[in-house]
Amino acid sequence: MTHLKSPSILIDNTSRTDAFVSNLLAGSSEIFRGLNGKTGLLFSKSEIKRFMDKEERHDVKILTKGTSQTLKSMSSGEQKKALLGYILQHDPDFLILVNPYDNLDVDTQAVLKEQLLAISKTKTLIQMVSRLEDFLPIQSVYYKLMGDTLKKYTSHDSFLKANQYIESQFTGTIPPPLHSIEVAGEVLVRFKNVSVGFEGHKVLDSIDWSIKKGEFWQLIGPNGSGKTTLLSMITGDSHKGYGQDLTIFGQKKGSGESVWDLKKKIGYYTPSMTDKFKGHHNLEDMVISGLYDSVGLYNYATDQEKSLALSWLKLLQLDDKRNMKFLSLTTGEKRLVMTARAMIKHPPLLILDEPTAGLDEKSTGLFIALVNKIAKESDTTVIFVSHRKESGLLPKFDYILKTNLNGSTGKVKQHAYN
Numbered sequence: 001m002t003h004l005k006s007p008s009i010l011i012d013n014t015s016r017t018d019a020f021v022s023n024l025l026a027g028s029s030e031i032f033r034g035l036n037g038k039t040g041l042l043f044s045k046s047e048i049k050r051f052m053d054k055e056e057r058h059d060v061k062i063l064t065k066g067t068s069q070t071l072k073s074m075s076s077g078e079q080k081k082a083l084l085g086y087i088l089q090h091d092p093d094f095l096i097l098v099n100p101y102d103n104l105d106v107d108t109q110a111v112l113k114e115q116l117l118a119i120s121k122t123k124t125l126i127q128m129v130s131r132l133e134d135f136l137p138i139q140s141v142y143y144k145l146m147g148d149t150l151k152k153y154t155s156h157d158s159f160l161k162a163n164q165y166i167e168s169q170f171t172g173t174i175p176p177p178l179h180s181i182e183v184a185g186e187v188l189v190r191f192k193n194v195s196v197g198f199e200g201h202k203v204l205d206s207i208d209w210s211i212k213k214g215e216f217w218q219l220i221g222p223n224g225s226g227k228t229t230l231l232s233m234i235t236g237d238s239h240k241g242y243g244q245d246l247t248i249f250g251q252k253k254g255s256g257e258s259v260w261d262l263k264k265k266i267g268y269y270t271p272s273m274t275d276k277f278k279g280h281h282n283l284e285d286m287v288i289s290g291l292y293d294s295v296g297l298y299n300y301a302t303d304q305e306k307s308l309a310l311s312w313l314k315l316l317q318l319d320d321k322r323n324m325k326f327l328s329l330t331t332g333e334k335r336l337v338m339t340a341r342a343m344i345k346h347p348p349l350l351i352l353d354e355p356t357a358g359l360d361e362k363s364t365g366l367f368i369a370l371v372n373k374i375a376k377e378s379d380t381t382v383i384f385v386s387h388r389k390e391s392g393l394l395p396k397f398d399y400i401l402k403t404n405l406n407g408s409t410g411k412v413k414q415h416a417y418n
């Protein structure tokens with residue numbers, strides 16, 4: 001085959017990545033003709049999702065062969081390891097990597113980068129990433145995918161120069177809520193000596209964590225350290241909190257609180273919430289639906305609610321699109337709208353779980369600016385979960401999980417810039 005210098009392709013909100021990948025895998029690429037007729041495999045989050053659905057629907061083990069765990073219950077790092085193992089077993093001619101390091105902590109990223117670098121010596125790697133820092137340092141030809149069009153750069157320098165990150169800001173202020181949600185006491189959430197495990201596998205060890213009103217936290221920890229487990233105890237999505245010394249909004253966990261009541265006080269967003277969303281709701285409805293704790297609006301909105309949604313969309317500079325379908329937005333725009341949806345009621349607690357995964361530089365900058373603004377201008381406590389230290393994010397505290405044999409331990413770090 002015509003040997004391809006592993007192409008490096010920057011993708012952004014406009015890129016039709018799925019269509020591009022499908023063409024490559026189907027052997028019908030107009031651009032990389034040398035690959036047509038060769039076998040390619042895809043390493044991406046969507047591919048993990050596809051296997052997850054397949055394993056669940058047909059009750060089979062494909063990526064999880066040899067383990068008793070389901071793919072769904074594995075941490076992101078474990079899932080990616082399973083996919084890479086499967087791909088290597090099948091020895092393809094080329095590999096397409098779409099944002100391979102998303103949702104991975106620094107150490108796991110470093111291990112994966114080493115593995116991919118080694119693979120790049122014998123196979124063509126097609127890297128498709130949203131962040132410049134995610135390109136592997138290999139001899140490459142650089143491109144940008146704009147819609148379906150691939151723009152080729154003459155040099156690495158010209159590529160970097162054209163695609164540097166630009167800092168973004170919002171003008172205007174966070175719209176106030178229609179009604180305030182009262183919570184008694186200063187402490188919203190308190191974990192005291194909380195330990196959690198799954199079937200003999202210890203995940204969290206003696207967690208002590210107090211989260212007060214109005215604070216801004218970043219929850220950081222390697223893959224599998226228990227971030228999601230910790231959050232699901234707060235949101236009521238896991239029963240692991242019962243029988244432990246865990247107090248949420250002044251009420252001891254397991255003392256008869258309803259999950260519904262909990263959800264009313266929490267704004268939550270994680271990208272997988274809308275990955276499968278197929279509704280025909282417009283932007284205005286999506287923002288208003290946060291008042292009803294639904295994703296998409298199933299009630300008639302009042303004029304007051306509509307006007308509040310409009311204020312949010314103005315802040316996001318998306319008001320001219322308010323009657324457009326949510327699904328027609330770019331990934332970055334969708335995340336801004338979903339954050340406005342989670343925040344519209346000014347919940348006492350806003351949880352954003354890996355909200356920047358897969359976003360390009362510009363959209364990440366905009367998203368971070370919005371979160372900083374929410375934390376600064378409202379009384380809402382923000383927990384931003386990420387394995388990546390987001391540059392520009394200004395949390396007051398980090399809660400850092402560190403993995404150990406007996407489960408992860410937690411440590412608080414306060415930032416000096418506040």
Ligand SMILES: Nc1ncnc2c1ncn2[C@@H]1O[C@H](COP(=O)(O)OP(=O)(O)OP(=O)(O)O)[C@@H](O)[C@H]1O
Binds near residue numbers: 075221227229230
């Ligand atoms: N239902 C379950 N059954 C068995 N093991 C589980 C279950 N849920 C989570 N685990 C395990 O608990 C550990 C912590 O998982 P968790 O998803 O909380 O980590 P995380 O820090 O959120 O990881 P990531 O950053 O990769 O999403 C992992 O080893 C995971 O495999």
